[in-house]
Each structure stands twice: as C-alpha cells, then as structure tokens.
Amino acid sequence: MVKHVIPKTYEEALDHLSEGTFKVLAGGTDLMVKNRSWSETPARFKQDILYIHNLEELRYIEDRGDYLAIGALTDYETLLRHEAVPQVLKDCMLEIAGPGIRKVGTLAGNIGNASPAADGVLTLYLLDAKLVIEQKGSAREALIDDVIVGPGKTTLSNEEIIKEIRLPKTRFTKTRFLKVGGRKADAISKVAFAGAVTIEDGVVKDLRMALGAINVTVVRLRDVEKRHIGETISAVQDNIVSIKNAYVPHIKPIDDQRSNRVYRKRVAFNMIEDFITTMHTQD
C-alpha cells in the first residue's frame, strides 16, 4: 500500500524525508495528472506521497537586498501579483496553464517535475536562479542548471526538498519570453525562448538566452553569451551566424504529439536570431 503523509510543520516534513522514500506533492498539478485514475477512485500513486501544501512556512516572497527569496510553496498567482518579481518571469507565468492551475502550481514544483518543456524552469535558467535545497540537518545552494539533469531527473536525493528559490537582482534593458504552444493560452510549449539583454551606450553589458523543449533540459550557453559581452550592438548582430552555429549541437528536439523536430529546430533558431536582431529596440 502507498503511504500518504501530511506533515504539520516543515521540520516534520524533513524528518519524514530522512526516514522514508517519498514523492513530494506541493500543488499537485503535475503529480495528480500523471497518476490519474478512473473518476471517483484515488490517484494511482506508485510511491509514498508527502503532502506539503499546508506548510505555510514555505509560502513567502522576501526581498533580501541582492536577491529575491521565493518560498517553495508560493503559487504562480501570488508571484504574478508581487511587485518585486521580475517582469520576464511574470510574462512567462502568465502563459503557464490557466488561472486555476496557477492558483496552486508552484515554481518549485515546476523544477521538481523537471519537464524539458517547463516554462517556469526556462525563465529561472535565464535569471540565474539558485535553489536552496535542504535535508534534515543540512542545506545546500545550487544553480538551477546543476539541479536539473534530464526529463524528470534532478540531483535531489530522497532526503532533500527544494525550500527556496533565489533570484539575483538584475536590471535588463530588454527581456523577452516567447512561447509557441498549440494555442494562445493553456498549452504546453512546443518550443519556448527567454532572452534578456543589458545595453549601455551601445555596448552589450549582459546577454542571456534560454531555450526550452528543444533538448532534454533547458539550453543556456553561458560561454557563448560571455563571448559577446563588451561588444557593440552591431558587432553582436554581425555575428548572428556564428552565434546560431554555436547552438547547433545543442538544439536537438524530438517528434511528438505536439510538434515535430524540424519545426522546433527552425523556430528555435528564428527566435535566437529575432532576439539578437531586435535586442536594441523595444517590442
């Protein structure tokens, strides 16, 4: 029999994690769907479930000077209404599912689920998000890139839980979140792009691009981005062919029920090119 545990406190949750092997359920918007069963019968979970939805300690947004701390249980709708949340993340969250799901879904859950098509994860890559991962007696901080390793796969051990997401404060001169779903709302991405740039006096000071649903994890090539920091706008734009070439080995989409690899690949490159060529203008 599968065990269902509802801890009363965060501390108690850590205790349970140290003792058993649980799947952690926050909003349940992925797990309930994945384990769906015949109506009026319980979900068909294959392992023990730890329900953390009622842990109010994990529901917070705090400005800590150089970064914004987001408690793991903060839902999308709350984030959308908070003034300190970066606009590009809001633009992204507005295109995640519909209002009902956004009311219970969380960014931490989006990370834990580790879908290659996760829009929230994509934007967290762009923002250099760090995760505070805790287990009984210890905690670690890791860049999101180092936590997600493949479809549904993370470096989280059975004892660990995502406690907090930290967004370093950065000002960009332009950001973009562009998603291609099957329709304009309430759709899973066929391919998605997040971009950010800071331009001062015609010089590129920061350049970031992240692509989703085109590989097993989000693709963000920090070394390629760095190569162009300090260049003028036109120098970067003149290099569009080499920039795109740098992404070639990393854009390896699949065929599935939502789209096909040829299209995904083409649109991914179109998105890179379009962002680079318009990075100095407002959309």
Place this chain on the structure above:
Amino acid sequence: MKTKKDISESIRKVDSEEKISGRAPYTSDISIDGMLYAKTVRSPIARGTIKNIKLPKMPEGYHTVDASDIPKRNVVKMIYEDWPVFAEKDVNFIGEPIMLVVGPDKETVMNLADAVEIDFEEKDPVFDFKNSGVQLHFDKGDVDAAFERAAKTVEYEYETGYQEQAYIEPQGFVGYPEDGGYTLVGSIQCPYYVKNAVLDTMGEEEDKVRVIQAPVGGAFGGKEEFPSVTACQLAVALKKIQKPIKFIYEREEDMETTTKRHPSKTKMEAALDVDNNIIGIRSNLALDGGAYIGLSGVVLSRGMLAVTNAYTVDNLDVSGDVYITNTVPNGAFRGFGAPQMIFAIEMFIHHIAKDVGEDPFAFRKRHMVKQGDKTSTSGTFRDPIILSDMVDKAVEISDYHNKAKAYEDKDTFKGIGMSWFLHGCGFTGSGESDIIKAQVKLKKDDKDNVHILVAAVDMGQGPKTTFRKLVADLLDVPIEQVTFNYPDTRYVPDSGPTVASRTMMVVGGLLARAAKSLKEEWIAGEEQTITKQYKQPEYIEWDQDTMRGDAYPAYSWGVNVVEVEVSKVTYEVTVKNAWNIYDLGKAIDERIVLGQADGGQAQGIAYGYLEVMNHEQGKLKQKNMTDYIIPTSVDVPKMENHIMDNPYPLGPYGAKGVGELTLVGGAPAVALAIEQAIGRKVKKIPATPESIMELIDNG
C-alpha cells in the same frame, strides 16, 4: 390590441439557471441505491483475431459481459449494419470493446478489467485508402462533353484531418431494470436511435425499452449514432445482471474510442471554356471511415452533394468512397461531410482563378448560384437567394477589398479570406418522409397547460427555450403555460433524431402546425391532444439510386470573412477578426442563433488551422484535452455576426437550419486568409505552424 413582439427578440434561455448553478442532473450526477459500475475491456491491437481470453478470479457480485450474452444480434442497428456490440472473434481497431466488467466497487472493477488477459493472433492492419466499403456516384449534364470542349483544365487535390467533437460531457448512460425491461438515461442526441438499436440487439418487445435524455453537456454529432453502441452493451449487461448500472466514459477513453470527423481526400478537376468559365467538374471525395461503416455512407453523400457549394456548374461527375481502415470508426459531426467538401471547393475556386490569372473574387461572383438554378443533383433552387446581398454586406463591414489589396504585399504576413456557402436543411433526399416519418404531439391538460411531446434534444442549441417560445407565441399564451421536459420515449412520439439542422425547421415546423390546430380547436378546461406527421413538400422529387433531384427542401446560406496575421518567427496564426452574415430564414431567438454563430465559427475556424489529431499505426496521438488543442477565448477572434431575414415558407415563422451552417465555412475562410498571408496555396488542413513552415519552404 397589443402589438406582438417579433419572434426573434431574445428571451432568457429557460435552462441557463439550472446549468450555471450546477443543479442540472447530468448523467454522472445520477446515483441509484445498489448501483454497479461498468468498465470496458478493449483491444490493444489494430487488427487481429481473439485466440483466448483468461479472466481473473471474479469476486462475488462482479460480472463480465460479452458477445456471448447478447440475446439476439451482435450488431448495432445504424444506417449500415456492420458495427458489432462487442468484438466476438475479430478486432478491427485499437480500443474496440470486447467485454464489460461490472461490479459495485470502482477500484475493484478497474483492477479486474486490467487483469483480463487476451491472446490475439495479430494481422497486418490497413490504414491506407484501398478498401472501399461504400461507393456513391451522381452526375449532372454531360461532363465528358464539357471536358472535350474545354479550353483548359485545372486539377487539385485537397486533404482534411480528423476533428474531435470535444463535448464537455463524455459519453455515458445509467441503466436500470424496470417492469421486466430496461430503462436507459443518457447523454444522447437521438432517443429513438438508441431505443431502436437496443430493441434490435435484445430482440425485445417495443414497450420493454425506455430511453430518457438527461441534460446533455454538448454533442456536436458525437452523440448521434455512437451512444447506440454503449446503450446496446449496457442493455446486455442489464439483462444479465438485473441491477442498476452506471456506464460513463473517461475523457481519454472517449477521445480514443468514439467517432470523429472523417479525414478526407478530395480530387477536383475543372474544365474551363475560353472565357475561363467553369463548364464542368469531376470530383472524388474519399473518406476514412475507420473500422466500421456505420453512417459514413450518409456523411459521404452530404459531402458529395456540396461539391459545387454555392456555385452553379452545369456538368458534373461526382463520385465518393468510404474507405475501411483499422482505426476508430468515424461518424457524425456538425456539418456531416460538408466541411470537407466545402473546404475543397472554396480553395479550388480560388486556385483555378489564380492559375488562370483572374481576380478570385470576381471569378467566384461570376459563378455564384442564383434562384432558379439547378443544384448539383439537378434539383432546383426554388426559394429566393440573397447571397449576393450578403456578400456585399460582408465586403463592406470587413473592408474586404482594401485589405485584400494591402495584404498582397507579402511582407505584411497578413491575409483576409472569404468563404460563402450553403447548407441543406434536414435529412438528405426523401429521408424525412421515407425513413424518419417524424411525429409530434401537443397535449393540453385540463388546466390549459400545454405540453410539448417531441424527441428533440437540447444539447445547448436551445430547443428547450425556442420550442416553448414558438408554441406559446402561436397559442398566444405565456411561455410558463407551455412545458417541454427532457424527452422520455415512454411519453414522446418519434419526432426524429436531433441532427441535420432539422430541429427547428422540421420538428419546429410540425409543432407550429400543431399549435395552430390546437388554437383553432381550443376548448378551455378540457384535455386535448394534437398530433402532426411530417409531409414532404409535394414539389420535392428525389431518386436515391441516381442521387438526382432535390436533395434538400431548403438551404441556409452564409458568408464568412476572416482576417489573420502569421508570425514570421514562429509561423503561428493569429486570427484577428471575423465578419459573418447568415441567412437562416428567420431566427426564432436571436441570441441563441448568435450563440450558434459564435460557437460554430470557433469550431469551424479551429478545424482549419488549430485542431490536430492523427494516429500512428492506428493509435491516436492526441487523446486528451492537453494534447488535442481546441481554441480558448484568447484564440477566438473578435466576431461580428449579422442575421438576415429571408423567411422560408414551410419553416415556422420562416425558420430554416442553423446549427451546422455556422461551422462549414470557417475552415476555408481561415485557410484562404493564411494562403494570402504566406503567399502559398493551402491544400491541406489544419494549416498548422508546422505545415505553414513547410509551405513557405517548399511552396
């Protein structure tokens, strides 16, 4: 004397409140003491023979029900009888029902159903169009002579995909034994189709089967013939188990195993004279029928009849095939074959015009049908046709010509498309008089309350409101004095199925006749019953064998204009605006008609560019509402709809058909808009971003 309100003036829908409040008792809301639950065990393979079935140990009170339990005939009575109630020896599509597991606890039923082991001898499935199960043909004039004297010919092939009805409420029944027979309450469009199919399978006397319509959460044709299949299965289970049983499909089960719109391929060949007038068309419409034919032949026929849409062409040769494939059987869906053909002909007309270097709009207008012209089947368009005025109005309110000119600049990636179209109202040919023979009753009780007794179903399209409004208006009594309960075959006569845009024109027409008679014979305080039977207009002549004559007693007409923008980066289509003009005779309630206009066009446009369904080796790839994409409110454009009065003498207050008309022109309108935006001919729908990319690359 008070002046009566115009019948079109809207009133509040009588069932809005019970539906919005959640009080409406849908099938899944029904619970009966001691009720059991049924789950279907299905074929996991596309084609093969059942070698052996190993059942798990069945606990006390749990049952299996299969073909061996059928009292009389293992076939579901439909237009063509080839669809088994349960697969007995051969399975022909993935998901084909083999047996039911029935019992009191759902989890146990589910686990038992999962534990049934079936060995198959697999056979090579057929997915190509090579096994034709139905062939139809008709001609008009002398097409060979037309092609012989043609100055040039133009040929194209068009393709359409699946469309899923995507009703909110899945298929379902609750059944229970009653008076030595069976009562079935369900989400259905056609109470008497269900009843007659069950009688046929069970070999029961007429009074042993009772069918009651529950509130229906959408149908779109998907609950026309398919519920007969589950009803027969449930009746077999009721006979064996003699307890109430709930039998409701899950969403994915419903999408994977129930009927959809037929994918199609249409060949079009036109002969043109020296002045570029179309003097003849040869056409073949091929439908993918899926594993069983069911009513696909009738869908094919309606599709073929639409071959020249709202154009007049003197010489035609039209053939059609339903191909049998090892996929889920396809069936009725709003439009019923017409959307496939109207897409083909609307694109074809444009493509001919472009190929001969003419302005498509002028080219189309020159071929537009006029009153007195011969139909595709050599019948006559007898009633006034106001299509030309409708097109003028559409052009004006959409600024069509200026936009069409501006968007010729390929850099805009914008386009505007116009379709115009007709839809035949009611059953094809002499179906109403030969097959349906509709009957309606009005019963007045001694308190002078009037009860509408018909088998027509309100599935959202409004007859619960409009029939009462119609009868009350003709009797000159308040609407509260007229009732129309959910049809129950114990009490209502067979007024025919709720299909083919016939409900208001045919059933409403009979009710109007009954109301007029009742008013004339009205005796206050006395019980009175008026019965009316369908009579075909005498001028209608139809030969089913040659498919010649008047295919429909009346036609509704429409014009759709759709404006789009295509993304240069993602090839996604944004539908910006839509303008629509409809001639449906007379609206019995304007707001209800406008509701049909909004919903029908959303569904029709989405068929053209958004809704993707395909199968891989017989397995549908989009099987839930996450992967099968239907439009949200964000996808639907701003719509401006106009209804024009053009009363049909035999319809109530002049009303003709509405429901299907509003869907059939959406796909070509959006496809033509996309065609202009990308500067490439669109020959296949849905025109997805993936296919738009391919068209831009390869032309």
